[in-house]
Amino acid sequence: MNNQQKPYDNIPGTTVFDGDMARIGFHLNQFCMSLMQESNRVAFKQNERAYLDQWPMTEAQKTAVLERNFSQLIALGGNIYYLVKISSTDGLSVAAAVSTMTDLSVDEYIDMMRRGGRSPEGNRFTDQGENKPSEESLWQK
Amino acid sequence: MAKITSGLGTSHIPLLGYLMDKGESHLEKWAPIFKGYEFTKKWIREQKPDVVILVYNDHATTFDMKLIPTFAIGCGESYRPADEGYGARPVPLVKGAPKLAWHVAESVILQGFDLTIVNEMTVDHGLTVPLSMVFGEVEEWPCQVIPLAVNTVVYPAPTGERCLALGKAIRAAVEQFPDDLTVQVWGTGGMSHQLLGERAGLINREWDLAFMDDLKNDYEKLAKISQVEYIRESGTEGSEMVMWLIMRGALNHEVQEVHRHYHVPVSNTALGHLIYENASQESEEEKAL
Numbered sequence: 129m130n131n132q133q134k135p136y137d138n139i140p141g142t143t144v145f146d147g148d149m150a151r152i153g154f155h156l157n158q159f160c161m162s163l164m165q166e167s168n169r170v171a172f173k174q175n176e177r178a179y180l181d182q183w184p185m186t187e188a189q190k191t192a193v194l195e196r197n198f199s200q201l202i203a204l205g206g207n208i209y210y211l212v213k214i215s216s217t218d219g220l221s222v223a224a225a226v227s228t229m230t231d232l233s234v235d236e237y238i239d240m241m242r243r244g245g246r247s248p249e250g251n252r253f254t255d256q257g258e259n260k261p262s263e264e265s266l267w268q269k
Numbered sequence: 270m271a272k273i274t275s276g277l278g279t280s281h282i283p284l285l286g287y288l289m290d291k292g293e294s295h296l297e298k299w300a301p302i303f304k305g306y307e308f309t310k311k312w313i314r315e316q317k318p319d320v321v322i323l324v325y326n327d328h329a330t331t332f333d334m335k336l337i338p339t340f341a342i343g344c345g346e347s348y349r350p351a352d353e354g355y356g357a358r359p360v361p362l363v364k365g366a367p368k369l370a371w372h373v374a375e376s377v378i379l380q381g382f383d384l385t386i387v388n389e390m391t392v393d394h395g396l397t398v399p400l401s402m403v404f405g406e407v408e409e410w411p412c413q414v415i416p417l418a419v420n421t422v423v424y425p426a427p428t429g430e431r432c433l434a435l436g437k438a439i440r441a442a443v444e445q446f447p448d449d450l451t452v453q454v455w456g457t458g459g460m461s462h463q464l465l466g467e468r469a470g471l472i473n474r475e476w477d478l479a480f481m482d483d484l485k486n487d488y489e490k491l492a493k494i495s496q497v498e499y500i501r502e503s504g505t506e507g508s509e510m511v512m513w514l515i516m517r518g519a520l521n522h523e524v525q526e527v528h529r530h531y532h533v534p535v536s537n538t539a540l541g542h543l544i545y546e547n548a549s550q551e552s553e554e555e556k557a558l
Contacts (some may be wrong), residue, residue: 135497141467142505146424154334161333164354199466208465208505209329209422216354222283223537226469237470241534245461245472252501 130203138254141230145207153205159183159193160210169217199229271369271446273454275316276516276524277309278484279399279542281325281457282535286358286398289406305530305542306402312528312544313403318453320366320413322373322439322519324512325395325457326421328353338385339427340435343392343416344370351391360397366413369446373415376442382435392416399457402542421458421509429492432511436518443519456516460531462538463504471504472539478531480510481543485526488517506538516545523548 131137136144143149150157159180162168172179180190192200193214201211208226215225227237240246285302288294294303330351332338348363374386396416404410420426427435436454443452460477463469483491492514499508524545532540 136500139468139497139501141469142463142500143466144424144500144505145422150334150423157329157334161329164330164352202465207329207422210334213329213354221536222464226464226537229466230469231467232470240470241472241537244474244533245539246463246468246470248471248473248476248502251468251471 140251140254143202149205149207151205153189153207155183155185156189156193156201156204156206157210159185160206160213163213163217172217196228198225202229271320271443271448271450271452273440273443273452273519273547274318275544275546276454276456276520277403277542277544278456278481278513278516279402280459280535280538280540281395281398282538282540283353283394283398284536285540286360286394286401289401290358290360301532302535302540305532305540308528309403309542309544310405316453317451318412319450320369320415320452322415322417322443322452322454323396323399323457324417324419324455324515325392325399326509326512327418328393328395329422330393331390332418332420337420337423338387338418339420340382341385341387341416341418342370342374343387343390343414343418344374345388345390348390348392348396348414348416350397351393353393357391358394358397358401360401361407361409363392363396363400363410363416364413366415369413369443369448369450369452370415372446373439373442376445377435377438380438380441382438387416387418390416395457399455403455417515419512419515421506421512425496426508426511428496429494429511429514432514433488433492433518436515436520438518439515440519454516454519456513458509458512459503459507460510460539460541461503462506464506464537466505468504470537472533473503473507474531474533474539476502476507477539477541480513481529481531481541484513484517484543485524485545488514520545521547 130143189204212222224234227234330353344367345365347365350357350360461473463471527546528544530542
């Protein structure tokens with residue numbers, strides 16, 4: 129569970145890339161950044177495990193990369209703008225990568241977007257009930 | 270003297286640049302997106318800005334996790350379009366405006382904004398897609414550009430209030446510059462979108478349209494929107510909208526909205542675009558009297 133005790137920890141299906149996430153994900157994201165170079169993309173595709181072993185990432189992060197488990201990569205400190213460099217290396221669209229984190233297939237996800245996207249209704253608070261926290265005001269001067 | 274005459278807001282969705290680069294932007298299926306920029310392309314030919322101060326965010330292209338400036342101003346002679354992992358966009362070199370950029374940097378730092386100064390960098394779709402959408406396919410960009418990169422990738426982005434105030438400081442800086450230059454400020458990014466998690470694909474049309482309505486006169490209210498509220502209402506990437514507030518702050522209080530366009534979806538994102546022209550100098554003076 130990410131973002132605990134933060135003013136955004138009650139936004140459903142969302143991990144905010146804050147300092148805590150950036151800290152645990154530093155090497156993972158810098159590995160992703162290395163895929164901006166063609167020679168590194170080739171080396172990665174030739175032997176993914178060996179390439180990953182050059183980076184001081186955790187075993188869980190390496191496994192999630194090998195499995196292309198984007199939900200897990202986000203949970204382990206990956207940032208989506210960095211992670212899409214992996215899916216680009218695989219020749220996949222951003223939508224293809226993003227949709228894997230939802231309960232929709234790629235086609236269902238694209239269809240949802242065509243119909244106007246995911247509604248914010250029911251997606252603002254993990255607890256949509258009457259106990260809406262009032263933390264917003266804390267963040268305004 | 271230099272003066273800021275107008276500003277615009279526009280999304281900088283990468284698909285738009287991709288379609289233009291592939292020569293597919295004229296296809297009927299994309300017409301609802303591109304038709305909304307036809308007015309803009311005519312308008313910009315009449316406006317002929319000498320310099321555009323282009324507010325955008327870098328998307329883990331030039332700035333990685335090693336260096337994350339909250340505000341960075343480009344003071345260089347030129348900027349190459351970046352290779353974002355599949356080759357650089359085939360668009361012209363972006364020419365800088367180093368003399369004005371250094372003037373703005375010095376002025377706004379002395380006004381209390383601790384900008385990072387960048388002399389060499391590449392620029393990604395955040396900067397080149399707006400140029401393409403406004404100027405179309407050209408041999409060279411018909412104006413100089415001052416890139417103003419804002420961190421919206423790592424939480425927190427700068428507050429709306431700070432962005433609005435930076436816009437005002439930029440306006441004051443430009444107005445003190447001795448050369449006769451016509452300057453525009455563009456705020457880019459947004460509108461609602463979320464690229465991660467189970468909530469990915471979030472679009473909040475109502476929120477986006479209200480933002481565009483309020484930006485004209487009630488921008489002080491928009492400046493109070495917290496980062497958490499942006500994320501909750503318009504998605505993790507919705508906080509890019511603070512960049513439109515820099516544009517708004519750089520304009521007069523009285524502006525005319527001369528164009529607006531909104532379309533959902535462009536890939537994962539809601540597309541928004543509007544143009545403001547500063548009300549004439551006379552009416553500003555009248556207001557002051």
